[in-house]
Amino acid sequence: MAAGLALPTEAQAALPLTPPDTTDFYDLGDAVTQAALPTMPLVKLQVTPQNRVLFELPRLESGQGINTALAMMIAEEMDVPLSQVDVVLSDMRPELVFNQLTGGSTTVRSFAGVLPLLAAKARARLVAAAAAQLNVGASTLITVNGSVVAPDGRRLTYGALTLAASLIPPPLDVRPKNPGQYKVIGKAARRLDALDIVTGKKQFTLDLPVPNAKPTMVRRPPTLLGTVVRVNNLAAVKAMPGVIGVCVLPKGGAVTPIPPGVAVMAETFGQAWDAVNALDVTWGAGTIDADNNDTITAKLKKAVPPMLNLPSLGSVVVEGEFEMAPLSHAPLETDCAIADVRTDGNGKVVGCEIWAGMQSPIAAAQSVALDLGLSPLAVKAHVLPSGGSFGRRLFWDPVQQAAQVSKLLGRPCKLMYHRADDMRHGRGRPAQYHRIRATAVAGQVVSVDHRIASPRLDTRHGFGDLLSAVATAAPAIVQQSLGNLAVEEALFKTMVSSPYNFGVANKLLLPQPIIMNTGSYRSVHIQPARLVEEVIVDEMAKALRQDPYAFRMRLLRQARAKAVLKAVAEAGQWGKAMPKGFAQGIAVHQETRAYTACLVELDARPAIAGTGPALVTRAVIAIDVGVPINPSGIDAQVQGALAESISIVLSAGLHIRNGLPLEGSYSQYHYGRINSYPKQVQVIQMPANGEAIGGLGEVGLSASSGAIANAYARATGTKVRKFPLFFPVDFTPFPPGKLPERLKLPLPN
Template structure:
């Protein structure tokens, strides 16, 4: 066989009655000219690690051509609104030359044989699956052409394949003829970029119509026989436990209630309707034992973080810029609350939920139920948002426990307040930065990021362990490895380094979109502004000068040009600019903010309005953008996240519990604070490979908002979100109410 070239790969025709094709096991994407490269000094990143871990099982993911002319693909990732079912369908449509509406992308059930190939996170889906999916589709194309050539008695090269027809024959009519009685290895050539008609062109989402017309099925929309609404009465403090229940029988006799029982996380109620569940939960009189964060508050956690800070070294003799930044607890704030359906029998179980780590969920549920993993079927449903939250499967575990205890199917949903108060919080953290300089040169940059421990037990820790031999950082623990593989210094700032320290495992934590990068980048960009000021340089021109590569400088220059950097603005208003790189992609944001007291917006407290972001220009270079329209939507969402993290969104911790209970007091970006002017610029690229994009919009936008605020007010912000210090709402009571704090009624300052 001839040597495999840049666009030539090995794949398999799988033994099956109809045409099924797969990529070769262990297929590695072949580097192309112009492929995005890692940032200078970063030889390997988290996306590379996840992709390498997924490759050995890539051949187990198949594309199937059906007799009706449709093409099926079960995607081993979770669609939670990011649009990966659309981009995946585009890859198949390109290689098979079929209309996009004939590609059926579903979500695969938990498949333990995929090992590390079924975890959604790290902006990795398109990056990792781009080549294997195309290779599988190309194998199918090759087989269909061969079958058509035999049918028509002509050479395959003389046939045309367009819109699902091969010289007039529908591919569905060839599906059985193109099938193979045994699995065979074949070589295929992928379509060259210059011939693309689908990839790289903007497309609407394939699920958009169903989503806006209510036909799209989320977990709570599924009709599983006899699965009745179920909710849980939860403790007033984080991870509290049930001591006793005074009125279990009384609540069990309430209208519609079928079952009430104590479970590991509280008291579960199953009823005919969710309204009846809510009434029953509120009626329960539970005596609770203390939780793991008993008595803790923002202030006490902050003291612990400062005490755990890693040393930063002796202060150099040259001038320095130094500051410590605080980032408070935050919630993922997904639109869909945590929910799951479970039907547990004595010898088997079936689970339905939106899960980004379904294999780990299957293993954990099996262990909890005392069943072999093979007896637990886990169906992955589409989710209404995640932002990291659905890497954990708390609702599925609870649903399984309840269903096993009562012997009936359940449809379990968390109350909106449950996730704010008992869910997975993004850890509180501090970041201390010291940069030394002399003249116009930065000599060193040191950053010590200290965080409440991040729980990585959703499967990423196992990937890091399995791939440890490939890591350039040595055995330094899951979180530290994650930190080093996802954060990097894009500027020529001399010697130094960034280190992570962790403390306090008493909280339920999880990753929020972009994990460490928004906080780390925000601190770095604020210090970069301060360095530019000390050196008497313009913030944009200083960054442009010290960025390490032309690609990074290009996105920064583009936002400066498109956003008219340096234009005159009224007092109290300013521009901010910031840069961020991750997973073979680069981005830059220019933000304009209005901090004048008379700014029009929703009052935050006592008629005082908050800063308003009035304009954002955002530029990205992700290499090959599979679906530019989907990429633009991802950046819009990331920008909104960045504004929230900088200005408004946080959880207040008091006496071992969070005060926020829903979106009326968890201040995600509101319509009044959404920029009236928003421009997303997708940079042209000659690359044949996509970079990561799912989280790319957050860090640069958060940092640019912070920098704009500092320039508008004349004071560099050091605590985020900026409005966290003022409690602007009356906390809703817990169930049962928590005794008043000694400070209640004295001050609303947290």
């Protein structure tokens, strides 16, 4: 056993968390699962005559691997090879109501109690059809590799039986397999779309050959949410090579405002880009024109009430004020959409079809219908896989813009955000300010008071349907609407938890009406709150002269949390000697009914010398998701979360200056590169433990964030208070209100 792993005795038991966390009893995943349950019987699972199993997934696959995990559930219950299961993304289906929202690490969790049963019933119907055709008892038949096999060796494929099986009512007495029978679930599987991705075969939105859809880009204001006063050289831009049309995006929007700007449609994206930059536009003021990171933080700080000064009574108090810069989602695929708005001979809009990566396609399509003056059922929407999302595509900004351009210019529109547009004018996580105080008496933590202020999080996507989106936006005339505030507070209460016995604990969220483009960012509210908490836990351990690992083991409330923490401490040799400028950091986290812990080793010498961010050189991560479906997918998600934690803790953030982020490219937004990622990464997956399946996509972020921050503090001897920790403006920003000039290379001879 490594140094420093002595465990606390029962006499050191911590004071229970009071009041208990809401998430111990009910969390966002429970809400999403229950809301989706009534329409689950409408989800389409079928066997084709070609002997393949087809599942229409009513969620967005954006790289998280949910298509493969759900295909594994189907393959397990239907006794077919995984290669025989096809998962396609379902078009928008309004009858599914709440069952087409992707978010909160809830997809696999929501389907875990339903999809195996659907697949088991399908298999039973196929067996019943085979029994009738073979004139034998159903109990004598077995299923192997997509076929039903009789004792005498006769075999019928599922494809040959599918028509007959469709006429048999679903049985009522079927149950999914016992975990002891699993042959697919729990075994590492390659992603269904991996080969298509690496060979370029997989199609994303802009790959679609929608007839006559023309490339379109948008000139955006020089400040966030600025307005268009007039275009001063409209005729000259319309005369540029390849330009098809130019239009000012209108104001309005049924649920969310249509993002402002001037759109240019052209024969190629290069021509649209040139024309966008050639526009001479007189702009009106935006919403935060005079603001920068410091002024926004000052407003947030002012909104947080001061802590009460209580008598010391021999207490130990650890407190801090934390600042977090705004973040860009920065998915590999920038926002984009295709829209085809159709009109009659009199110019009246009669229909619309859209294509995009959408996390809430029902709300997107129906709100666009209202924007166009159509019935909510008059828009047909196709959900396309997206190259990353992290919550960004819960909103449908590019769909709104593409639909308006198509309407105004009279032809299908293929709209693409430039990377600078995506980072500067896309939705992101706004700045945050945290004030926290932890108090211990006689060596016991007796209270933790944590207060958080941030520009309001836009939650007007609701539960993914139009009615809840409209309700969240009500009253529409109030920027920080009562509906939006209620939903944000509900998200906070049903997502942000603490794994520790902290005595009397208080978490207070104070959203502020600072008007910016905001949206849910991976591990909404949770990652920043838990990052701060893990830093304070380390500082409290130090103040009480206790080892951070042993201190956590004494405070943790759940056996599963202790198990993952112990696993990383042992595998990572917690407490071993480290050279000067190096240190270990450790943290633990629970979220969406899953548990994770992380130990990192960090080289802070670049930060100490002022030459760059610190480097994580090693990471050991343990994760418990209750029921591991695809170990390969779990490993990928955990490592992806580590990469994001390295970025947003150490180097990635947005500098807002004069109402606009400076960053406009990956070269400016300092997301970690491959040389920022440790060569030594060990992921420990806890075995199935009889608990229900938990979430995966977001749970990996907070523990790794906390471990990195704590390692940095130990290596440098400083208290970490501002994130990211290395945050210079070491680039020349693109001019506000313009895209960078297009690099034009000569054509080869």
